[in-house]
Amino acid sequence: MQNYKAILEEIYTDGLNATDKGTVASYIPELAHIDKNNFGIHLKTLDGIEYGAGNFNTPFSIQSISKVLALSKAMALIGESVWKRVDVEPSGHPFNQLALLELENGIPRNPLINSGAIVIADILLSHLKNPKEDFLNYVRELTSDTNINYNLEVAKSEKNTGYKNFAAANLLKSFNNLVNSVDDVLDFYFHQCSIEMTCSQLSNAFFFLANKGYCLTNTAHLTKTQAKRINAIMLTCGFYDEAGEFAFEVGLPGKSGVGGGIVALLPNHFVITTWSPGLNKKGNSKLGMLALEQFTTKTKLSIF
Amino acid sequence: MQNYKAILEEIYTDGLNATDKGTVASYIPELAHIDKNNFGIHLKTLDGIEYGAGNFNTPFSIQSISKVLALSKAMALIGESVWKRVDVEPSGHPFNQLALLELENGIPRNPLINSGAIVIADILLSHLKNPKEDFLNYVRELTSDTNINYNLEVAKSEKNTGYKNFAAANLLKSFNNLVNSVDDVLDFYFHQCSIEMTCSQLSNAFFFLANKGYCLTNTAHLTKTQAKRINAIMLTCGFYDEAGEFAFEVGLPGKSGVGGGIVALLPNHFVITTWSPGLNKKGNSKLGMLALEQFTTKTKLSIF
Amino acid sequence: MQNYKAILEEIYTDGLNATDKGTVASYIPELAHIDKNNFGIHLKTLDGIEYGAGNFNTPFSIQSISKVLALSKAMALIGESVWKRVDVEPSGHPFNQLALLELENGIPRNPLINSGAIVIADILLSHLKNPKEDFLNYVRELTSDTNINYNLEVAKSEKNTGYKNFAAANLLKSFNNLVNSVDDVLDFYFHQCSIEMTCSQLSNAFFFLANKGYCLTNTAHLTKTQAKRINAIMLTCGFYDEAGEFAFEVGLPGKSGVGGGIVALLPNHFVITTWSPGLNKKGNSKLGMLALEQFTTKTKLSIF
Amino acid sequence: MQNYKAILEEIYTDGLNATDKGTVASYIPELAHIDKNNFGIHLKTLDGIEYGAGNFNTPFSIQSISKVLALSKAMALIGESVWKRVDVEPSGHPFNQLALLELENGIPRNPLINSGAIVIADILLSHLKNPKEDFLNYVRELTSDTNINYNLEVAKSEKNTGYKNFAAANLLKSFNNLVNSVDDVLDFYFHQCSIEMTCSQLSNAFFFLANKGYCLTNTAHLTKTQAKRINAIMLTCGFYDEAGEFAFEVGLPGKSGVGGGIVALLPNHFVITTWSPGLNKKGNSKLGMLALEQFTTKTKLSIF
Structure with a gap:
């Protein structure tokens, strides 16, 4: 050993x-x-x-580490249906992620880039009863630790300055790949990312x-x-x-x-x-x- | 003749x-x-x-015909300064306009594509006292016709479904090429486009x-x-x-x-x-x- | 006056x-x-x-000024058929002209960018009896001046170093938008450009x-x-x-x-x-x- | 078991x-x-x-399976120096591989796409004494089987129709990422791919x-x-x-x-x-x- x-x-x-x-x-x-x-x-x-x-x-x-946990929860909830809305291919350039999303008609390359994670957040929002509470509990259960929380200041900070995420979410919405409203999805998404x-x-x-x-x-x-x-x-x-x-x-x-x-x-x-x-x-x-x-x-x- | x-x-x-x-x-x-x-x-x-x-x-x-009139007003107001925030080159593909905007760091190709016109709307919003009223009066003056109006239903309709424009405006904002808030700029922009x-x-x-x-x-x-x-x-x-x-x-x-x-x-x-x-x-x-x-x-x- | x-x-x-x-x-x-x-x-x-x-x-x-004269000759020879093989839209970025050509399936954006001019050269090669001689005579006639010539050193210099043009011509060929061989077309093209x-x-x-x-x-x-x-x-x-x-x-x-x-x-x-x-x-x-x-x-x- | x-x-x-x-x-x-x-x-x-x-x-x-063996040989010959000329990131879209190469200044995304494999072929050409013979022997040694050969008809067939590879090789050459001549490199590359x-x-x-x-x-x-x-x-x-x-x-x-x-x-x-x-x-x-x-x-x- x-x-x-x-x-x-x-x-x-x-x-x-x-x-x-x-x-x-x-x-x-x-x-x-x-x-x-x-x-x-x-x-x-x-x-x-x-x-x-x-x-x-x-x-x-x-x-962004939270994206893996959000994906896990989405797969636990709806299984393979996740892949109807997001692909599993590497994305290459991060600098033109909106370009890729446009070119590929609103199907994000994978669930670990922002646009893909926003689609996953939309799925969780549709399938969890109390999305923010339920997701936090999921993370606490995985960790066996109730001492995990959102940082509301960070979530708010991102909400006020996360224009690229708003751009991505609106583009997804324009391609009908967002069920909930842009504001609701990003509110959940920014909370998810703010976990400490x-x-x-x-x-x-x-x-x-x-x-x-x-x-x-x-x-x-x-x-x-x-x-x-x-x-x-x-x-x-x-x-x-x-x-x-x-x-x-x-x-x-x-x-x-x-x-x-x-x-x-x-x-x-x-x-x-x-x-x-x-x-x-x-x-x-x-x-x-x-x-x-x-x-x-x-x-x-x-x-x- | x-x-x-x-x-x-x-x-x-x-x-x-x-x-x-x-x-x-x-x-x-x-x-x-x-x-x-x-x-x-x-x-x-x-x-x-x-x-x-x-x-x-x-x-x-x-x-989109309104984009020419908005550009005229912006040039009348701030002259050559317009060109610090928008270029004058043809854009080619419309299908990837966000891609171009991303690649070119938030400087729209020209003022007649949506992203460029949104920048022009931002300029008008900053320089007109009562933007919607003043712009309408400008169009009426040019036309010598007071019988010209916004169609509020059309403006509202675009506001509720214009996700690509929200995506473009947020992307512009992320590149610091929008002074006013996304919502204010697009509210003005959708009114401008709704003129009949x-x-x-x-x-x-x-x-x-x-x-x-x-x-x-x-x-x-x-x-x-x-x-x-x-x-x-x-x-x-x-x-x-x-x-x-x-x-x-x-x-x-x-x-x-x-x-x-x-x-x-x-x-x-x-x-x-x-x-x-x-x-x-x-x-x-x-x-x-x-x-x-x-x-x-x-x-x-x-x-x- | x-x-x-x-x-x-x-x-x-x-x-x-x-x-x-x-x-x-x-x-x-x-x-x-x-x-x-x-x-x-x-x-x-x-x-x-x-x-x-x-x-x-x-x-x-x-x-590249020669591209206009080559286009004129091609239009004189085959008229509107030119537009089956090349478009008339501005191209934007020159740095990714091969990218555009790839994306648009081998139809160059216009006859004044390199890839488009190579297609025009291919047309002239197919329709002129003695391509290099005939084209030079055409330029001399337009100018009313027989004292115009190719610079063979310049043509040769480009042939030895014009890798991007060879890349473009091969890409055109792969899309079946080149009738003659890459080497023949570029030989003509480099001569055309070398006119003094x-x-x-x-x-x-x-x-x-x-x-x-x-x-x-x-x-x-x-x-x-x-x-x-x-x-x-x-x-x-x-x-x-x-x-x-x-x-x-x-x-x-x-x-x-x-x-x-x-x-x-x-x-x-x-x-x-x-x-x-x-x-x-x-x-x-x-x-x-x-x-x-x-x-x-x-x-x-x-x-x- | x-x-x-x-x-x-x-x-x-x-x-x-x-x-x-x-x-x-x-x-x-x-x-x-x-x-x-x-x-x-x-x-x-x-x-x-x-x-x-x-x-x-x-x-x-x-x-293309041969690309892995060519890469192995290149790494055995020059070790980490390989990565000065080719990257190790996934490439995404195959349809625009020339676009990527152009955008990334002639450094192929990875050695398993065509442009990257052409760079590897160039390396082998520079470092093997009798490139085609030596590479074939390398594959035979790995396999413990002398009964492996190039298919010369297939190699010739690709040479006559492989315009996209000629385009890629010329583009690499234009970025100074090819030491040997385009024709020599592709001759080797087409042989490598033709192995049966x-x-x-x-x-x-x-x-x-x-x-x-x-x-x-x-x-x-x-x-x-x-x-x-x-x-x-x-x-x-x-x-x-x-x-x-x-x-x-x-x-x-x-x-x-x-x-x-x-x-x-x-x-x-x-x-x-x-x-x-x-x-x-x-x-x-x-x-x-x-x-x-x-x-x-x-x-x-x-x-x-």
Whole structure:
């Protein structure tokens, strides 16, 4: 058995000493103030091992990482019907995501880009009784932790400045790929993205995807096939424009968020979460990407 | 001197007998019910000749034709500053106008496509004291006709279904190319497009562009240079995806609207307006395009 | 009557004194060595007035200006059939011309962009008995000047380095929009572009387009309608990405070449040619554009 | 242990009975005549199990599958330097691959699309002493089978009709991303694609990628890391426009060819090859895709 603790500590120390820690995203005003020296790593294996280093217990805005959980809930609710409204192909360029959506008649490339996640939010809004409450409870159940909440300030901040999301939602609506009103869907979507979690909470929340659909309490939240498929989508689409790079360098399914978090997992083995708010040019956490690269290099663990 | 009357009547008769009169636009519900057998032509020359045929005194929704008048007002208000926020190049494909806007960082290709006209509306909103009232008065003054109004039902109808325009406005806002709020700008824009005029009113309204900036009452609304430039923009950008075709077949500056109107003009000579609500595949009035082609063929009058 | 001589001399002096004379195109090695201080202007009116200033009698590589003459010959040969293989719409971005060609299934946007001109070259190759000889004779006839020739070094230089043109021609071939072999078509095309002419020769060559199809010797080379249509295409498509700008600022149909030449004309009035090899960012002659802007501003002559 | 034999036979029988067997590619004339009732499957596990069903010993044109072997050789020759000239991101739309190449300044998205594979061919041409002979020997060594050859007729057929590849190669050349001449590179590339192999030969050839870089004879052809990375690229980029779909439905790294072959593998476990020449709309073998979907469903084996 590998000495995960030593490896994680080594990686953590390297990260702390990195001279270039990236740039904190400024387009969401509420997130612009986070200190980029924050750095946390947390590993949880299916056989019960758990290690954390640095700020792994500090809550941060999970942002796009929430898209995976929203997709899971949508698949649990309506199964394969999800794929009538969103595709599963990588998207390439993030800079022209509206262009792609226009060209492809309002069917988003995949559920992990904004336009796709907005369609998923629309599905949840249609199928959950109390959407915001129910979705938060779903995340709490997955995590076995009731101490998880929306950050209402962040949600409001995005609502006031998220013009590109309003553009995408209106474009979806123009193609009849949004059932609810643009305002209702985005209100839900901005809340979903505003959830705050720590590295250890995220490792717990994603445990079911490494564990054939069964969460920490052994409750089935997805079928084994559904869990596999979400992992496949994370691998091919989880890192914006850098999905290929991540598969190439790290070799694990995962998802990053603009808040600086990354969750990655090796099916049947472990979940690993990193957090550092400085981003690289492609919008993924600079230290997080490096840490995960080193982790799979040192442990020689990857799906390939 | 040419026998305009005989020519117009011949063209009118040909149009009436056409078997294919195009398809009435259905995306604006309020316009979907107009009878496509409507057909009117009206000619006004600078030396005082005026002829009309068919439904040239029936009001219709001028829609995108209003973009030329809004541009004129914006140029009158802030002059060359307009061009800091919108370009003057033809746009090509209408189907991917958001793609272009994304690629070109929120600077619309020209002021006669929707995104460009939304920027112009934003300018008017910032510089007019009572924007809707003042713009309507401007159109009435140009036309020397107080009997011109917004159609509030049409404006409301567009507001409720104009998702692509909301998408474009939000995208502009995300690039900081919209000063006022999306809702305020589009409220003004939808009113502007909802103006109803007859063929003869439109010929009168556009008279100043054929007449070096001087309207019917000899008031200067633009400098000679500004009038020329608007004519140049109409020629290169006035017919969506068919601007080149129109220049090629007709050879006059002009502007079409989805309500089925077309205004065209020969500088220093005449303005001609047609209306027939059936559109061709590119979104321009089927009979109007044919009528104008025939008119310049028969009269041998064009800018080329 | 205007004092053209005084105006041209004033413009010429302004050009000579300009501090920024643009950048000589370097992608055709043979053209990279031309001194950018060269500057010539030549005007020829239909009523027989003719003025020249500066290097108006120095031959230069006409490059893309030849596309207009090739198009004229193709229209004279096969008439409207030309439009089955090439469209008449402005193209916008030059940087993605292959993208457009791909998207539009091998039908070039217009005959004045490279891909469109290659299709025209293919037509000439199919319909001329001795293509290179016949085309040169056509240009000599239009100009009433047998002292015009291909520059074989320039043609060869382009053949060895014109990879983008080979890419375009192969793409056209893949869409079955090239009858002859890629090598044969491009050999002809590179010769066509390599023709050398002076400003005064170009004014003479384009005289027929200002004169309803009749050249200097009063021979009809095109019908009046065909001449008008070529003028319309020049106006909407003659200046790469800057066609709208040229229409807006200058207001004349015209065509520029990467060798630094520009020909523009006012139908029924005059042809004006400028040459200065320094180009602006969009690939059009820096001094030429300025000179033509000033000319139409000072003379108040334009089609609008 | 699973009963692979029973599973493969069941899948084979289902395939034979399928009513829709796709459409044989017609753009390579030499391949258009293959009977689409051909269907073969072959499995080889790392622990020595081997099964075949149907036409698994019939040679077919491996076409794009060769890109993986060419990439392997290039990585073995120059290591990470490969990535200076080609990226590792999925490409999305195949229909506009030249558009992407233009937009991204001549750096192909990944080495498994045509433009990327042409760059790899250029690398091999520069680094192999006798390129065609050496590459063939490399494939023979990987496979432990000297009975593998180019099909010269197919290579010639592609050379005469492969205009899109000539377009791509010239575009690469225009961006200085091709060292050798277009003709030399494509001559090599068309030979590489023309290699004929059987399902069982392909399983043998790809064995090293499932086996940490070691081929059947236990010779190391790549490092473990390099093998992993090629698997990552196959997963994200191996199926044209359907890479996400394949990851989603099948969950294995793999590569398809227009000749109807597909190779897929589970690292450390097995290689599986299918062949059936009828293609689906996206250009991948219809029966092959179905067979691989069923195989991973029935065996519950995938990287996720």
